[in-house]
Amino acid sequence: MRTPFDLSWLFRRVWQRNFTVYRENWHVSFLPPLLEPLFYLLAFGFGLSALVGVIHYEGQAVPYLKFIAPALIAINIMNNAFFENTFASFVRMYYQKTFTAMMATPLSLEEIITGEIVWGATKSVIATAIMLAVISLFGLISYPSGLLLLPVAFLGGLAFGTIGMFFTGIVKNIELFNLPIFLFITPMFLFSGTFFPMNTLPEWAAWLALALPLTHLVKLCRYLGWGRYDMALLGEVLYFIIFLLIFFPLAMTVMRRRLLK
Amino acid sequence: MQTSIDAQHLKKTYGELVAVDDVSFQVRPGEGFGILGPNGAGKTSIIQMLYGLSPLTGGVLKVFGMDTRSNMRAIKARLGVCQQENSLDPDLTVRQNMEVFARYFDISLPVARERTQKLLRFMALDHRQDARAVDLSGGMMRRLVIARALINEPELLILDEPTTGLDPQSRHQVWERLEELRANGLAILLTTHYMDEASRLCDRVVIMDHGRILVEGEPAELIREHIGHNIIEVAEPTAELRERIREKQWRNEDLGHRIIIYVENDLQMFQEISRLCGMEGCSMRMATLEDVFLKLTGRDLRE
Numbered sequence: 001m002r003t004p005f006d007l008s009w010l011f012r013r014v015w016q017r018n019f020t021v022y023r024e025n026w027h028v029s030f031l032p033p034l035l036e037p038l039f040y041l042l043a044f045g046f047g048l049s050a051l052v053g054v055i056h057y058e059g060q061a062v063p064y065l066k067f068i069a070p071a072l073i074a075i076n077i078m079n080n081a082f083f084e085n086t087f088a089s090f091v092r093m094y095y096q097k098t099f100t101a102m103m104a105t106p107l108s109l110e111e112i113i114t115g116e117i118v119w120g121a122t123k124s125v126i127a128t129a130i131m132l133a134v135i136s137l138f139g140l141i142s143y144p145s146g147l148l149l150l151p152v153a154f155l156g157g158l159a160f161g162t163i164g165m166f167f168t169g170i171v172k173n174i175e176l177f178n179l180p181i182f183l184f185i186t187p188m189f190l191f192s193g194t195f196f197p198m199n200t201l202p203e204w205a206a207w208l209a210l211a212l213p214l215t216h217l218v219k220l221c222r223y224l225g226w227g228r229y230d231m232a233l234l235g236e237v238l239y240f241i242i243f244l245l246i247f248f249p250l251a252m253t254v255m256r257r258r259l260l261k
Numbered sequence: 262m263q264t265s266i267d268a269q270h271l272k273k274t275y276g277e278l279v280a281v282d283d284v285s286f287q288v289r290p291g292e293g294f295g296i297l298g299p300n301g302a303g304k305t306s307i308i309q310m311l312y313g314l315s316p317l318t319g320g321v322l323k324v325f326g327m328d329t330r331s332n333m334r335a336i337k338a339r340l341g342v343c344q345q346e347n348s349l350d351p352d353l354t355v356r357q358n359m360e361v362f363a364r365y366f367d368i369s370l371p372v373a374r375e376r377t378q379k380l381l382r383f384m385a386l387d388h389r390q391d392a393r394a395v396d397l398s399g400g401m402m403r404r405l406v407i408a409r410a411l412i413n414e415p416e417l418l419i420l421d422e423p424t425t426g427l428d429p430q431s432r433h434q435v436w437e438r439l440e441e442l443r444a445n446g447l448a449i450l451l452t453t454h455y456m457d458e459a460s461r462l463c464d465r466v467v468i469m470d471h472g473r474i475l476v477e478g479e480p481a482e483l484i485r486e487h488i489g490h491n492i493i494e495v496a497e498p499t500a501e502l503r504e505r506i507r508e509k510q511w512r513n514e515d516l517g518h519r520i521i522i523y524v525e526n527d528l529q530m531f532q533e534i535s536r537l538c539g540m541e542g543c544s545m546r547m548a549t550l551e552d553v554f555l556k557l558t559g560r561d562l563r564e
Contacts, residue, residue: 006334013364020361021352101348104312105365105413106338261275261306261315 005252006108014107014115015122017098022123033076033127037134040072041065044195057197057222069140070225071194073149074156074217076131077124081157082185084120085164086177092116093168099259113255117161117248124157125150142227149224155240156217162247163213169254188214213243263326265290265417265448266311272319273306273472280306282472283320288450290416293443295463296452297550299558303472304452305345308421311450312342325416338366341415345422347402349409351395355386358394359409366413373412380408384438400431407438418442420451424458436461456551466550470558480550487556488548493522493534495543502537514556523548 022029045065052064092098102112128149135141141149167180191205192198192214198206209215216236223233266288273281281303288294296304309315310322313333322329324336350358356377363373381387384404389397397405403423410418423439424432432455439462443449453459459466460480467477476483489512495502498520506513511530512523524530524545531545 010365010367013367016364017350017361020357021350024352096351097344097346097348098350100314100344100346101362102365103314104337104340104342104344104410105362106334106367107365108334259314261309 005110007110007114008108010107011111011115011118014102014112015119018116018119019122029123030126030130033080033130034134036076037069037072037131040068041135041138044068055197062226065138066140066226067222068195069135069138070149070221071192071218073128073131073135073153073225074192074214074221075189075194076127077153077156077217077221078160078185078188078214080124080127081120081159081161082164084123085117085161086167086180087174089116089120089165089168090171090174090177093259094174103259109256109259110252113165113252117158117165117251120161120164121154121157124153124160128153141225145224145227145229149221152217152220152224155237156213156220159213159217159240159243159247162244162251165251166247166254169251169258188212193218213240216240263290264288264323265292265325266294266450267323267326268307268320269322270320271307271310271317271322273303273310273315274318279472281310281318284469284472284474285320286467286474286477288417288448291446291448292465293449293463294451295459295466296450296469297454297456297459297466297554298452298469299454301471302469302558304469305421306472308342308344308419308450308452311419312337312340338413339416341410341413341418343403343406343410343418343420343423345425347406349394349402349405352393354391354393355381355397355405356390358405359412362409363412368413376412376414380411383441384408385434398431400427400434403427403431403435404438407435411442415447417448417450420449422452422454424453424455432458456549456554460550468554468557475557476553483553484548484550487553489523489525490548491524491527491545492548492552493524493531493543493545495520495522495534495538497538497542499538502534505533505537516560521552 049064054061055064055067057067099112103109132141132146132149136146167177171177191201191209192212193209194214198209198215201209216239220233220236223230264287266286268284268286271281271284272279284303284307296307298304306315310317310329311324313329317329325339327336329336350361353361359377359380360370360373363376368376378387381390384407386401386404386408389401394402394405407420407423420439424435427435436458439449443462449462451458451462463480465477465479466483467474469475476487478486496519502520503515506520506522514521522534535543
């Protein structure tokens with residue numbers, strides 16, 4: 001019988017394939033992470049910031065822009081990996097038959113899926129690097145701790161990419177991705193302590209939000225973006241490791257069921 | 262002698278549907294081997310088992326002497342596979358498609374480049390190597406898929422309906438290239454429902470239907486055995502002709518508006534039949550693999 005996980009370093013070849021395609025289209029791909037934070041900072045900076053003024057977050061008074069800047073990075077990490085491993089992976093799998101072609105080479109199914117997820121995380125890192133550069137111009141990020149946002153982007157990207165890949169394994173057609181976006185991504189975008197502190201939520205909602213990965217990613221980004229080193233960060237990292245231990249095998253299982261005929 | 266493929270009692274079911282039902286066959290090194298059959302006969306299922314896309318429900322499948330259940334990676338390193346659907350990277354150029362594919366086999370870049378040039382020349386694609394795959398014609402895409410499948414210098418090339426959907430010019434060009442590969446000693450396993458393709462490229466064929474092998478043999482031998490040398494086709498046969506066929510006990514297939522009579526090299530018989538129905542109504546031709554195929558798998562549509 002086949003071993004349950006047949007994974008070697010050959011997965012980097014799948015990653016490389018996506019990187020080669022990315023280099024062909026880079027001028028399209030790098031614009032959103034460059035412009036999006038500018039739009040947000042404009043809207044919130046000139047609009048909302050004047051109304052809100054200062055936010056009280058974990059006993060600290062923070063200007064509103066400084067409060068949301070790390071959250072924007074966290075959202076960007078989530079979106080890049082999730083969209084890469086849903087829409088983009090689905091196009092490769094379903095329309096371009098890329099995975100089927102790869103299956104006829106020494107690559108194993110596990111390497112194909114791992115390469116895809118690691119690539120999704122890489123897109124999060126690239127987007128974070130671009131965004132960090134933009135946001136830092138406004139003096140909203142502390143260094144050198146801010147540089148740790150890059151490995152955080154990779155870790156968070158793995159988590160959201162894995163979730164994306166899980167949905168890619170189960171949706172019937174590409175339109176159905178709207179469902180997890182509507183039920184999972186959008187609520188997280190709004191309620192994970194991104195634009196207002198979670199203690200303003202009703203208690204049950206705050207508990208619910210605590211289970212969501214974006215809540216933890218936002219906290220990591222805030223602490224590191226502001227230069228607050230804290231033991232609590234290790235707990236957040238642990239959350240993602242446990243998250244991956246559960247969802248990575250799950251994504252692999254549904255993708256195997258989908259791809260093997 | 263070691264076989265390239267040794268399939269013993271292969272079985273594949275999808276829920277209730279039995280796609281492959283107790284199929285056994287061997288492919289020898291250097292051989293051209295064809296799996297023929299109408300749509301839904303189980304051809305593609307067998308191909309997918311060979312490169313691990315489709316796990317076996319039952320039976321044993323060995324490629325290069327290795328079991329597909331335990332040695333898939335080593336097997337795939339020595340196979341070239343052209344799937345039925347084009348799976349090129351549309352955003353990449355012809356050359357990039359080759360080089361990216363070479364990486365899946367861990368082939369170093371200098372070697373990949375050298376082989377790419379050689380193969381693109383061989384497939385008459387070198388003048389388009391900087392074109393994006395999405396801009397190629399159907400025939401060129403197919404040739405690129407074949408060139409790509411050769412990047413690891415396989416010992417066995419597997420082709421799933423290599424010329425389906427191509428225009429006659431492109432088909433002949435693909436055949437010529439494949440014949441040249443065959444002449445250089447490359448073993449080929451192909452599925453097709455074009456009988457002329459099988460006759461041209463295969464030393465041996467099996468004809469399948471409903472997941473089972475009906476016959477196995479060399480194309481010429483199968484024709485001789487199941488049809489004979491020649492075929493006389495009669496359009497709108499008269500009652501008189503039908504009477505004569507019964508009387509003389511000629512082997513035939515009556516399709517209503519058309520009768521197909523299997524004959525040995527017998528000019529007299531042809532003259533006799535043409536007297537009965539006029540020269541325009543009947544024609545004599547060499548029997549082909551298609552006659553065997555239709556005789557064995559029937560004339561019902563497969564949809």
